[in-house]
Amino acid sequence: MSPSPLVKNQKTAVLFALAAVAMWSTVATAFKVTLAYFSPVQMILVASLTSIVLLAGICWWQNKLPNVVLLIKQQGKLMLLLGLINPLFYYLLLFQAYDLLPAQQAQALNYTWAISLTLLAVPLLGQKLSKADGLAILLGYGGVLVIATQGDLLALDFNNPLGVALALASTLLWALYWILNTRQHGDPIAALLACFILSLPFIIAANCYLGEFDFSAWQGWAGAIYIGIFEMGLAFVCWLNAMKYAEHTAGISNLIFVSPFASLFLLNWIIGEPIYTSTLVGLGLIITALLTQQWLNRKRQG
Numbered sequence: 001m002s003p004s005p006l007v008k009n010q011k012t013a014v015l016f017a018l019a020a021v022a023m024w025s026t027v028a029t030a031f032k033v034t035l036a037y038f039s040p041v042q043m044i045l046v047a048s049l050t051s052i053v054l055l056a057g058i059c060w061w062q063n064k065l066p067n068v069v070l071l072i073k074q075q076g077k078l079m080l081l082l083g084l085i086n087p088l089f090y091y092l093l094l095f096q097a098y099d100l101l102p103a104q105q106a107q108a109l110n111y112t113w114a115i116s117l118t119l120l121a122v123p124l125l126g127q128k129l130s131k132a133d134g135l136a137i138l139l140g141y142g143g144v145l146v147i148a149t150q151g152d153l154l155a156l157d158f159n160n161p162l163g164v165a166l167a168l169a170s171t172l173l174w175a176l177y178w179i180l181n182t183r184q185h186g187d188p189i190a191a192l193l194a195c196f197i198l199s200l201p202f203i204i205a206a207n208c209y210l211g212e213f214d215f216s217a218w219q220g221w222a223g224a225i226y227i228g229i230f231e232m233g234l235a236f237v238c239w240l241n242a243m244k245y246a247e248h249t250a251g252i253s254n255l256i257f258v259s260p261f262a263s264l265f266l267l268n269w270i271i272g273e274p275i276y277t278s279t280l281v282g283l284g285l286i287i288t289a290l291l292t293q294q295w296l297n298r299k300r301q302g
Contacts, residue, residue: 016242023235025262028107034223040095050228055193067190083199085177093170100163108283109167115140117175132296136289143285151278
């Protein structure tokens with residue numbers, strides 16, 4: 001008996017999208033709090049183990065565990081490469097950026113990954129930049145400059161250039177992950193689980209190499225488990241379901257821009273991080289860039 005076709009439902013799609021946005025809004029705070037107790041590589045290990053258990057449970061419930069085995073057998077090298085990018089190197093750079101920068105700056109810079117995707121698509125996919133893409137790049141990286149200099153554009157005094165460089169490098173890795181991910185055609189949840197399983201030995205090896213095996217702080221465990229459940233696991237699943245149920249994906253995808261502003265509020269409320277005017281201005285430029293790119297490209301295609 002073949003499975004019944006999925007019935008599109010915009011209300012259901014919006015609920016899934018809002019759930020994902022709510023989870024993403026909390027993770028900047030979770031990153032910053034957990035970094036007070038665990039190193040970045042420790043966070044990746046505990047969060048990855050948590051995600052593996054969660055995703056395995058979801059795949060078992062949906063009868064997708066055989067898909068995971070098949071992906072590893074048929075596309076093991078690709079799954080390993082993707083796993084080394086995400087979760088290992090992407091989160092290693094991202095967590096280190098959060099360790100060096102105010103959380104509001106790191107999370108705002110992380111939103112330029114879509115612009116990085118546009119840039120990488122030129123050499124890797126042979127795509128050409130449109131005028132909309134060029135405008136988005138100028139606005140987006142203008143926002144990066146405002147955030148990195150905390151508004152002191154004339155002096156070009158970067159408060160933490162290494163932190164900014166790591167945050168921007170993480171966006172390149174995240175964009176590369178999604179470009180390479182187009183080469184596999186398996187179930188996305190099964191593929192994510194395969195990536196996490198294959199990367200786990202390397203994550204353990206990184207902890208051994210760096211001597212990071214003091215896991216005594218329960219606060220670090222709580223934070224890393226939270227990140228594994230919500231940032232690496234459930235948010236991804238909810239967003240996939242939102243896209244599946246959506247009758248109009250544009251309206252759903254724009255909900256993601258609520259997340260960084262909600263995140264700023266939580267950072268201020270929970271850990272008392274003051275919100276810089278430069279962060280609001282820079283984030284506004286980045287989001288304007290992304291929305292403008294979407295609108296102009298949609299207008300050009302339609």
